[in-house]
Amino acid sequence: MSKNLRFKSSKLLDETYRISFKFNNKIYYGYKGDTLASALLANDVHLVGRSFKYHRPRGIMTAGSEEPNAIIQLHDNTSRTEPNVRATEIEIYEGLVASSQNCWPSVNFDIGGINNILSPVLPAGFYYKTFMWPKNFWEKYEYFIRKSAGLGKSPKEADPDIYEHKYIHCDVLIIGAGISGVIAAKMAAKNGLKTLLVDEKSFLGGSTTYDNSEFSKINNQIASSWLEKEVNEISKLENLEIKTRTSVAAFHGYNFLLARENLTDHLPINQRKNKIRHRLLKIRAKKVISATGAIERPLIFDNNDRPGILLSSAIKKYIDLYGVACGENIILFTNNDTAYETAISMTQRGIKVNAIIDNREQVDSKLSYEVEKNNIRIFKGYTVVDTYGYKRINGLSIMKLSKDGQKVIGEKIKLSCDSLGVSGGWTPSVHLFTQSGGKLKFREEDQVFIPSKYPSDQLCIGSCNGDFTIEEITANTILSIKKFLNIKNTNYKTLEIMTGINKSKRNIWLLPSDKILGKTKSFVDYQNDATAKDIKLALREGFRSIEHVKRYTTTGMGTDQGKLGNMHALGIISETAGTKMGEHGTTTFRPPYTPLTFGTIVGRNVGKFFDIIRRTPIHDWHVINNAKFENVGQWKRAWYYPKENENMHQAVQRESKAARDCAGILDASTLGKIDIQGTDASEFLNRVYTNAWSKLAIGKCRYGLMLNEDGMVYDDGVTTRLDENHYIMTTTTGGAANVLGKLEDYLQTEWPELDVYLSSVTDHYATISVCGPHSKKIVSKVIPNLDFSDEKFPHMSFKNAKIGEIKCRVMRISFTGEQSYEINIQSNYGKSVWEKCMEAGKNFDITPYGTETMHLLRAEKGFIIVGQDTDATMTPIDLQMDWIVSKKKYDFIGKRSLYRSDTIKEDRKQLVGLLTENPEEVLEEGAQIVTDIKKSPIEMLGHVTSSYYSPNLNKSIALGVVKGGKKMLGQKLIIPMENKNINVTVADPVFLDKEGKRLNAKL
């Protein structure tokens, strides 16, 4: 290292702990406690990235989470790789590898830099204006734009780290542990309140931690020493929980906040194993105190973005906290007193302050006198008009400001420097406050937005509330906390404060230049390369609302949400439009305050914990017997059971044939089951189903169709009358929870007078369905005591029975059209009864079949599947199921809607059967159905909803919905596919055994 930029005796760093790290393939050294930014600066590295649009060289600009430029890629090309990490936030550790992003092939030679030269032709909205025309060229442009754009790379492998979520409930949450947060925490905790104090930094105290100057004293002690004692004291308080490296991401209504606690990112990689990386804290606080501080404003002038240009407060922080000088010949440019504090810190360490350029004509404060005493030149009433140096600033020129601050006058003076500190005053960090719904007001004197209306039980204190001097901060904090927490006595009597700061400020949003605006590059948003010129252009083109200007120019749309420049954008808009600040709205800050990793958001809900998995009691048998599964809602259902090398089609064809030729067995346990009891149970069913229920005899089953109030089919299933006032309803697998909810809703809100009780019993029973010509013989062997004769046990009836000592219910119902029995038994016996059925069916070639075969078999019979053959636009009439709609019943859910002018239209889409001209051709589900392919555009008549090759009919069959389909029987239609048109004929949707002979095994 040629330059000596590192000082000893920094409070934060452990100088005995040296750490090596790699940045852009070069090895550097820093100390424990350094951020990547402070360590790079100590190595005289300012250039860390390229800007997004013009690929201009950019350097570290700040020392905190507001950083727009120094966003880097961490852990190149590993599963831990992470883009957009702020170098100013990441603490270095042994093994850190980082690199610049948004540049190719390297940060020093970046091909995209050509955009900087082309920039006169790349104004705001350029992409919208140019590449959207001609319209169909967008695809071609997009390829190139996407290639050269983008911030960083996402990892390609699964995240190896562990994350978790935690709920915290507290009386008081304090966000930010600067001086006001520390005072508030002490007051709250000492007053017996359960208090949580969080700060995004690794230490407590905020900027006062390194406020070491003689010009800032509390009770006659240097401010930093006074605060150190306070911090030590609160660390021992019982009621106070302190979380550092914890950044509040979101502040929602009802004082619900999300914070990310960073637990391992500062540790060497080899110490992170099996440790939780980030913890998402879900905080519910009775009261919230925001002490989120303020962010220093940059100044907007030509070429204000060169590497080496930093916020003046950042230069001070690097010196006083990290012991790092940002250069050896530094100029400060300011419109207020803050930069003088930086100048004093620099002279204390012997760093050369070449000059201070001050917008103000009058400068008089203890600080400025001290600076003048040190023979530092102060150019009063001057502004910077340009800067020089490509990859690092090497000089600048200044000119005198006119009286009104709108022009520059006089001679241009050139000055040399290797770093420039800028200060445009301070902007309160009201991001979280506004996220919570808080309203701001504009304070004219120093041109800041401050909190005005609280939407919940909360308070803003310190500089985020617009108090910028230490005496205002301490006095107002103590006063407002006393009131807010209703505290009688405090440990803080009056604090004696001494400060050298004078609050005067000369605010000019866009500093004038000797060049015309069109020739300048005065950056407002560094990360997104939005300039003052772009904002003025947006206004010229008619954009007024800040939200529109923001989107058009992309100001504030980067990963930093424009924490530095949003105020200037608002200022330039109001100046140009001649309106009051805030009149065009203020930008809305949205969560998260700083980016969160996906891991933090997801927590432990990854892999098999991503969602609940429901398995039937017979699941293990299916697994052993080679079933393939499909997801139906949260359920795993056996889909088909391939034998040897069978593919799905072959397995389904075999299973389907076996079910009709001999016997099939299906696990139907997932069907929803609702137990319905009460003296009004029959009346209730009458109201919720379209058909009549009061006359259903005990021991009988009936198929029911349930509508929404709008007349559209909602669910279906068989319901059995177990006793006078006792029914069991089955629902579709996916609809079970919603049906129960809907029935409860009606019972509680519309018909509270009905004596009906509902209970979900889906998981209580295993349901085994045995079908086929041999089904009766099989179930008779499993339940020998039950009379299975057609006379005693006809189709659509039910019997109570016993298998050994275990009670079960047997329903003779069929979804396949075959003779079929369903055994319902307590879940834990499900697998054993299934195995008994398999054993009993051995001689009859009993074949287990899955959902795919079930779908095929029911399609042969033209039975609908709600949700596949219907969507929320099909009435029972559209489904040609008029037979199930009672004409006699006065009312049922959806009845009135069945004769609305719209639902009685004849040309609604109606369910029909479809047969292909070539019986081998199987249609694609979802394919469009048309009649005239010459017309342009072709009229879409409907689409195919179910389609299979039927091994029992030896031809392709399909169901579909077609406009006016009911009247089209026998008509030819066309299914246009990508490379051919398929001819089909409209047919009866019942393809097999229309007479229902098979239900009694009469083949």
Place this chain on the structure above:
Amino acid sequence: MFLINCPFCGEREQSEFKAGGEAHIERPKQPTELSDDEWAEFLFMRKNIKGVQFERWNHAHGCRKWFNIARDTSNDQIKAVYKMGEKPPVK
């Protein structure tokens, strides 16, 4: 995420509840007597106001009871919680 004071269980997180739309829309007792327009009024027409709105909520992951709330849609403040069948509080 707001807190809702279920009249049967007490204060719980919003995530335990399911919203059920505008309250006090009674299902007509004699739907067949209604014209298409009258039925459509019941079926489709819902208010979406800025200010205090009466809503149905269900404690779906709790007692499963339905009840009503008066919520200010501009700031999500819940002004009142009351049982089904009870009259809405006066604004």
